[in-house]
Amino acid sequence: MPRRPHRSNQAAKLFAALAAHPDAWQHGYDLMRQTRLASGTLYPLLIRLHEAGYLEARWEEPVMPARAPRHAYRRTASGVAFGRALLAERKMDARHWLREKLA
Amino acid sequence: MIAIRRLVVSVLMNLCAAVLPDRKSEWLHAMRVEAAHIEGRAVIGFAAGCLLACCKERVTLMSNLPAAARYGIIATMLGYAVFALRSAMHMTVGPGLTASIFEGVAATYALAAVWSMLRGGRGLIESVLILLALNLGATAWLVSGVVTEASAFNARLISAVAFEGVVVWMAVLSIILLLVREPVSPHQSSEFPDAPG
Numbered sequence: 001m002p003r004r005p006h007r008s009n010q011a012a013k014l015f016a017a018l019a020a021h022p023d024a025w026q027h028g029y030d031l032m033r034q035t036r037l038a039s040g041t042l043y044p045l046l047i048r049l050h051e052a053g054y055l056e057a058r059w060e061e062p063v064m065p066a067r068a069p070r071h072a073y074r075r076t077a078s079g080v081a082f083g084r085a086l087l088a089e090r091k092m093d094a095r096h097w098l099r100e101k102l103a
Numbered sequence: 104m105i106a107i108r109r110l111v112v113s114v115l116m117n118l119c120a121a122v123l124p125d126r127k128s129e130w131l132h133a134m135r136v137e138a139a140h141i142e143g144r145a146v147i148g149f150a151a152g153c154l155l156a157c158c159k160e161r162v163t164l165m166s167n168l169p170a171a172a173r174y175g176i177i178a179t180m181l182g183y184a185v186f187a188l189r190s191a192m193h194m195t196v197g198p199g200l201t202a203s204i205f206e207g208v209a210a211t212y213a214l215a216a217v218w219s220m221l222r223g224g225r226g227l228i229e230s231v232l233i234l235l236a237l238n239l240g241a242t243a244w245l246v247s248g249v250v251t252e253a254s255a256f257n258a259r260l261i262s263a264v265a266f267e268g269v270v271v272w273m274a275v276l277s278i279i280l281l282l283v284r285e286p287v288s289p290h291q292s293s294e295f296p297d298a299p300g
Contacts, residue, residue, distance in 0.1 A: 027137065027140070028133065028134070028137045029137050029140060029141055029149070032149075038148070038152045038155075039134070039148075039149045039150075039152030039153050039155075039156060040151070040152035040153070040154075040155030040156045040159070041152070041156075042152075042156075043130065043134060043152075043153060043156035044156050044159045044160060044163075046130075047127065047130055047156075047160065057133075067139070068136045068139060069136065070133075070136055070137065070140065071132075071133035071136060071137065
């Protein structure tokens with residue numbers, strides 16, 4: 001069965017982390033720490049979501065002691081809507097699973 | 104210690120540059136800069152993860168094969184499975200395990216074909232890489248001399264088949280690399296308009 005794109009647990013974690021700071025631009029390493037995703041998982045996800053138009057990326061001017069501009073990420077308007085739908089779906093899935101377990 | 108760590112990170116990032124498709128070079132730059140901001144041993148894990156991420160991107164690019172090539176490669180896998188099964192059925196002489204090994208080879212190829220059908224281009228690349236690794240491993244093991252003439256299976260025949268597998272799957276991998284098409288993303292044109300030079 002083909003997988004539904006961008007709807008993995010990892011994507012849900014990333015959207016939850018981005019939703020926690022709605023307007024802030026966040027760096028890759030900060031997102032790694034918040035989501036506990038490894039860079040090998042996070043960056044392919046960032047690339048996919050950026051290509052799908054759910055994330056926007058920009059280079060931020062360095063703040064001392066940093067020497068080089070850093071890459072930062074934020075949700076686009078469609079990313080906000082997609083993230084909300086994904087997290088709501090996940091919540092419903094969790095409730096459904098719990099109900100089945102308790103039944 | 105810090106110098107060694109930075110050297111390891113530099114090597115890993117250079118490997119990333121070799122693996123990552125050209126059109127995503129901005130992401131490589133993003134990973135490199137991010138690595139420069141990470142303190143301590145964590146940076147090694149970060150860089151190793153980046154290499155894994157770049158390999159995933161390469162596989163994604165390679166999986167974007169024309170349908171004809173994809174089905175051609177799946178047919179090759181099935182052809183191999185049939186050949187191995189027929190060989191196993193016709194083996195009446197020689198060490199007993201040889202026929203069982205050929206049956207195992209047939210099952211592996213059939214499984215690879217099914218996986219490639221079910222998982223699309225990505226599954227195909229995974230299957231080709233696994234088959235190549237299995238054949239390489241078997242060839243190295245058999246050629247190393249660990250297996251003697253008196254073993255329970257015909258080592259010469261199996262090593263010849265494994266070596267043939269290495270050649271065939273290397274050729275398939277080369278064809279895939281020649282045929283890959285860069286996927287066109289609707290956001291590709293506006294990607295990183297403000298990227299530093």
